[in-house]
Amino acid sequence: MNNMLELRINGFGGQGSVTLAHLLAQAALENGEQGQALPFFGVERRGAPVRAAVRMSPGSIHAHSQCELPDYVVVMSEKLTKAAVSEGITEKGSVIINAPYAEAVEKYCTWQVDAEAIAREAELFSADGPIINIPLFGAVCRVLNIPQNIMEQTILNKWPGNDEARNLGAAGKAYNEVKICPPLL
Amino acid sequence: MKTAQVIMDTGAHAAALAVKSARVDVVPGYPITPQTSIMEALAAMVENGELHARFIPVEGEHSSMAAAVAASAVGARVFTATSANGLLYMHEVLHMASGGRLPVVMCNVNRGIFAPWTLWADHQDSMAQRDTGWIQYHCSSNQEVFNTILQAFRVAEQINIPVMVNFDGFAISHCLMPLTLPPQEDIDRFLPPYEPEWRLDPAHPSSFSNVTNAPEYAPFRQMLSDDIMASIPLVKQAAQEYKDITGMWDGDTIDTYRLEDAEVVAFAINSMGAELRLSIDILRQQGIKAGLLRPRLYLPFPAEDIITALPQNAQVMVLDRNYNFGHPGGILASELKSILFGCRNDITVKNRVVGIGGIDLTRQFMASEIRAMMDE
Numbered sequence: 414m415n416n417m418l419e420l421r422i423n424g425f426g427g428q429g430s431v432t433l434a435h436l437l438a439q440a441a442l443e444n445g446e447q448g449q450a451l452p453f454f455g456v457e458r459r460g461a462p463v464r465a466a467v468r469m470s471p472g473s474i475h476a477h478s479q480c481e482l483p484d485y486v487v488v489m490s491e492k493l494t495k496a497a498v499s500e501g502i503t504e505k506g507s508v509i510i511n512a513p514y515a516e517a518v519e520k521y522c523t524w525q526v527d528a529e530a531i532a533r534e535a536e537l538f539s540a541d542g543p544i545i546n547i548p549l550f551g552a553v554c555r556v557l558n559i560p561q562n563i564m565e566q567t568i569l570n571k572w573p574g575n576d577e578a579r580n581l582g583a584a585g586k587a588y589n590e591v592k593i594c595p596p597l598l
Numbered sequence: 599m600k601t602a603q604v605i606m607d608t609g610a611h612a613a614a615l616a617v618k619s620a621r622v623d624v625v626p627g628y629p630i631t632p633q634t635s636i637m638e639a640l641a642a643m644v645e646n647g648e649l650h651a652r653f654i655p656v657e658g659e660h661s662s663m664a665a666a667v668a669a670s671a672v673g674a675r676v677f678t679a680t681s682a683n684g685l686l687y688m689h690e691v692l693h694m695a696s697g698g699r700l701p702v703v704m705c706n707v708n709r710g711i712f713a714p715w716t717l718w719a720d721h722q723d724s725m726a727q728r729d730t731g732w733i734q735y736h737c738s739s740n741q742e743v744f745n746t747i748l749q750a751f752r753v754a755e756q757i758n759i760p761v762m763v764n765f766d767g768f769a770i771s772h773c774l775m776p777l778t779l780p781p782q783e784d785i786d787r788f789l790p791p792y793e794p795e796w797r798l799d800p801a802h803p804s805s806f807s808n809v810t811n812a813p814e815y816a817p818f819r820q821m822l823s824d825d826i827m828a829s830i831p832l833v834k835q836a837a838q839e840y841k842d843i844t845g846m847w848d849g850d851t852i853d854t855y856r857l858e859d860a861e862v863v864a865f866a867i868n869s870m871g872a873e874l875r876l877s878i879d880i881l882r883q884q885g886i887k888a889g890l891l892r893p894r895l896y897l898p899f900p901a902e903d904i905i906t907a908l909p910q911n912a913q914v915m916v917l918d919r920n921y922n923f924g925h926p927g928g929i930l931a932s933e934l935k936s937i938l939f940g941c942r943n944d945i946t947v948k949n950r951v952v953g954i955g956g957i958d959l960t961r962q963f964m965a966s967e968i969r970a971m972m973d974e
Binding site: 434435438439442447448449450451452453454474475476477478479481482 | 604606632717739766768769770772773774775776869872873875876958959960961962963
């Protein structure tokens with residue numbers, strides 16, 4: 414339990430939070446650990462706030478609740494930052510934000526990546542707009558020190574033969590571009 | 599020799615994969631959240647030829663169980679699944695399956711019942727079927743769902759009683775986790791093809807389930823009651839042989855954690871039984887000798903195993919995810935008190951109703967509930 418890493422994804426319905434949670438859990442397994450993705454299903458609507466729990470652990474995972482005090486909060490849209498962090502995070506937790514600018518959140522170690530710009534540049538679009546969960550997956554893997562080849566293999570296993578170059582390009586760019594925001598004074 | 603394969607999958611899909619590897623013949627189904635993904639997966643497997651079974655889409659759950667009963671009566675291995683109000687709608691036909699001694703296996707993905715409407719888990723739906731004559735398992739993990747469905751078919755077909763395999767909606771059904779799939783030949787060894795002692799057969803016409811007079815009716819009901827009790831050794835045997843073949847173990851009638859020296863015992867079913875392990879660790883760190891007893895079998899209630907497993911003078915904290923209307927608290931507490939009465943006067947039973955309609959049950963919350971109950 415002490416070695417279990419907990420992460421919560423906060424996003425808007427339609428942004429691909431559930432798929433991001435699944436990718437991260439699969440990456441944990443690919444990386445030789447146990448992984449769990451537990452999305453919270455509300456009355457699903459596009460645009461409504463959604464969340465998903467992700468857990469990674471070298472040993473068995475027994476938790477089946479939503480992450481109340483995660484070690485990491487992934488914010489799919491900077492508009493949700495305040496609400497996402499106020500849902501709970503550990504004292505020494507980190508925040509990973511999809512935002513066009515770098516701005517630390519309160520006292521938390523804050524990582525920033527412009528997933529939307531990366532998705533646009535890679536021409537990754539769905540009917541709802543740019544597909545941000547693929548670059549965010551790359552960024553979160555980097556923050557969690559999951560090797561880039563594991564990250565890439567997870568994507569290839571998930572969508573074999575489908576947009577491989579663009580998916581890997583966007584995820585790889587985010588993997589290398591995600592950075593820590595200067596702490597607030 | 600082939601080895602087990604590890605994949606990532608949801609609890610609902612784990613159920614569908616177990617049903618596939620049980621080589622069922624007939625799957626009647628009607629969708630209801632959160633069970634729908636089981637039916638979707640099975641329908642797809644039948645469609646693409648992975649599963650050689652007849653999928654019967656019906657117009658409601660009453661018909662779904664009626665189709666299951668009919669298919670089982672002609673000797674087919676049958677599976678269906680439901681949740682909440684779908685299970686309630688089946689209620690009448692559940693009695694037909696058990697009274698007809700038909701070994702149907704069904705998953706009930708636990709969800710609270712209306713009114714008001716809720717989509718999320720509690721155990722009012724399955725507990726409301728307590729007196730239908732079905733055997734009921736309650737599972738705490740995706741892997742246990744997979745393993746239990748295979749054990750359920752075996753027990754059901756050995757004693758001709760239908761079995762309900764329950765697990766929590768969303769917390770298990772939509773939770774993606776590693777799942778170990780034993781090689782198919784191992785599963786075939788554990789669960790041989792269904793050979794009914796009796797079946798409806800047009801070549802040898804016979805009638806089934808006639809009106810009976812009391813002298814015939816009463817012994818039938820007595821046999822059902824006796825055989826439900828007699829399933830306990832079969833449940834244990836199935837768990838043990840499944841372990842011998844696959845190496846996997848989820849407990850037999852009960853599952854325990856840090857129980858031997860416990861002074862405070864958490865008593866709960868389903869996914870709470872997994873998360874509570876973490877609560878027990880928290881309480882142990884606080885210096886409280888806590889342990890867990892999770893009935894895996896709810897019906898028949900494994901009285902002897904519970905009575906034997908509870909340490910001397912333990913305070914038992916029953917966390918019920920249901921109401922026992924007309925009594926304070928929940929149904930599990932009531933069941934536990936009834937088996938302890940007169941034989942374990944050293945045990946104190948305390949009870950809280952928690953997690954109704956999917957209220958999140960975190961390890962921290964349950965640890966603090968148990969602490970608070972200690973002072974009551």
